[in-house]
Amino acid sequence: MTLLQIKTLTVRRGECPVVDRASLSIAAGECVGLIGPNGAGKTSLLRGALGLLPYEGTSTLAALPAKERAAQAAWLPQKREIAWPMSVERVVALGRLPYLARGMVLSPADQTAVDAALTRMGLLNFRTRLATALSGGEQARVLIARTLAQDTPLLMADEPIAGLDPAAQIATLQVFETLAREGRAVLTSLHDLTLAARYCTRLVMIGAGRIIADGPPREVLTPDRLAQVFRLHAEVLDTPQGPVVQPLGVLT
Template sequence: MTLLSLRNLTVRRGECPVVDTASLSISAGECVGLIGPNGAGKTSLLRGALGLLPFEGTSNLADLSARDRAARVAWLPQTREIAWPMTVERVVALGRLPYLARGAGLAGADQDAVTAALKRMGLTAFRTRRATELSGGEQARVLIARTLAQDTPLLMADEPIAGLDPAAQIATLQVFQSLAGEGRAVLTSLHDLSLAARYCTRLVIIGSGRIVADGAPRDVLTPRILADVFHLKADIFATPQGPVVIPLGVLT
């Protein structure tokens, strides 16, 4: 089942295309890593696909009403801030809003979804804590839990593990991997190439606004692509968990 379909998606900044005729399909059961250097167009592609930026081309998600889209895809933006002194449980419960009638409280199924999301992100003990009193990394995990509580077929996340410690990075990507194993799909932008290769079933590499490679990690993480797209000299080692990329230097 196709959960995201983009055809010739173009997002412009003025006259300049920051995403240039990108076509991409993501099906249930996939955990897809979107990788590329800073400024390559990753965030613009994600936001354009959701209809949050003006775009040319087609996106099956942007055509939906806001409420229908919220029931189909959960979105975690790169900029994350919890401004109000709400409990962790209440912040996570915001993920259930697409399913509630105006003014309605949480039903049993909503409470179950919140509890499951807290457990998945290791936040059960933080349930009654004020989210604004947590560390930045802990707040990031709370907002990931909010997207999990939304319980959508597709999750899209922009650099979700930025600012997390190594254990929390791995735990988060394991959650995304398990979502794909349950028949859902994840599209997430990442900068750690080795973690992307380990936990994603597929990598989409974007450079200068264009998709330059799309496939299994072992097929797209090549010395040539790392040099052309990332201007990076690196050693690549095959392991049972996937390719491990060791950066060696910057190519000029």
């Protein structure tokens, strides 16, 4: 089942296309990693696909009314900040807003979704603590949990593991991997190429706004493409846990 399809999607900054005629589809059961250097257009592609930026081309999500779109895809932006002194549980419960009429309280099903999200992110013991009193990495986990509580078929996340310690990075990607195995889908931008290769079923490499490669991690991560797109001299080593990208130098 296709959960997102974009065709010839173009997003411009002024006259310059920062996403240039990108086409891809995301199906249930996939965990897709969007990779590319800084400024390649990853964030613009995600936001354009959601209709959060003006775009040309087509996106099945962007075409939906806002409430229906919120029931189909959860969105975790790159900029993450908890501004109000609310408990962790209340912040996570905000993920249920697309399903609540004005003035309604959480139903037992809503509370179950919140509890499941707290459990997945290892936050059950944090539920009564003020979210604003947590560390930056802990707040990031809370906001990921809020996205999980939305319980949508598709989760879209922009650099969700940035600022997390290594164990939390792996735990988060394991959650995404599990969501895909459960029949949902994840589209996430990542900078750690080794973790992307290990936990994503598919990688989409973008450079200068264009999709350069799209396929299984080992087929996408080649020394030639890493040199072309990232200006990186690197080896790609095959291990039982998947490909490991070993940077060796920067190409000039």
